[in-house]
Amino acid sequence: MADQDPAEEIKELSSTLASVESVLDLDAKRTEIEQLREQSADPELWNDQDNAQRVTRRLSYLESEVTRVEGIQRRLEDLGVLFELAAAEDDADTLAEARAELAALRKDVGDLEVRTLLSGPYDEREALVTINAQAGGVDAADWTQMLQRMYLRWAERRGYPTEIYDTSYAEEAGIKSTTFAVKAPFAYGTLRGEHGTHRLVRISPFDNQSRRQTSFAGVDVVPVVEQSDHIDIDEGDLRIDVYRSSGPGGQGVNTTDSAVRITHLPTGIVVSCQNERSQLQNRATAMSVLQAKLLERKRQEERAALAELRGEATSSWGTQMRNYVLHPYQSVKDVRTNTETGNTGAVLDGEIDEFIDAEIRWMRNQERDAE
CATH class of the missing domain: 1.20.58.410 (Release factor)
Incomplete structure (x- = not known):
């Protein structure tokens, strides 16, 4: 060049x-x-x-x-x-x-x-991102919070508004789970390749012997539902719990039971919202999140059924997809696209466009191969 x-x-x-x-x-x-x-x-x-x-x-x-x-x-x-x-x-x-x-x-x-590659039926939607701590104990909870910050910083750098709907804090440090919206057109198409398991290797700051720890967090990305989407939810299939919102260490941030947790019994999907002071507002938001997750589940089932009719093997993007190594060397590498950088600090501060662009190209190639 x-x-x-x-x-x-x-x-x-x-x-x-x-x-x-x-x-x-x-x-x-x-x-x-x-x-x-x-x-x-x-x-x-x-x-x-x-x-x-x-x-x-x-x-x-x-x-x-x-x-x-x-x-x-x-x-x-x-x-x-x-x-x-x-x-x-x-x-x-x-x-x-x-x-x-x-x-x-x-x-x-x-x-x-x-x-221009973002041409999927839902790519232009806003995105709902859920991050859950997986294996790794307190390090996994800390890692989940680090990932939340990474994505929020990425959105901030792009000028995308975000709204945190729910955060479940861990007892010692970090968070057990979080759900937030990225409120920008094409946020879903841009971020959907981030879906999967993110693996962190580092010296644990919570280990008094300074041993190396591997921890995991799962990232789930779904499109925000719109009025044109048809998702029928039977009220009899829902268990709705209300509770008091809380912050780190159990500190109360509300004096009423306004937080809402909805469990969809047939699928086991659980969603929560506690960002509003009104129980009705939290319930409405939680229902929107549930609809989005059920819509994504329906799409996955339809893709699997179509692939079976074609005699194709279905591939899942929801497996381990990126490794973040902070010790004994510095590296972030995507296992699907082989995109890699040694600037781990920048990545964790939200500079992930290189990985996202490579994911979009990779996914488009996968979709073309399946057509």
């Missing part, structure tokens, strides 16, 4: 960007932006808070998408001029700046290409 003529590479990147623009259909997005702007200017919109938030989130997302593509196009145009200027003045500093910008644009256009 370094030996390629910069003008030719800029031309190739411009051609790729034009293809991406076609797939993303920017003209349709601009039309929708104008419609949403009209809706958002209507004072009546805020009579329905939920709908108003959906409209404003969608508008913000679309404006960001269009601005992002248009910005890359302008940078590509400016870059050609920068290379010409560097050559005309024989300026090494300007040439270095141009080469650095070319590398950055190469990555940004590649990221946009990945975005």
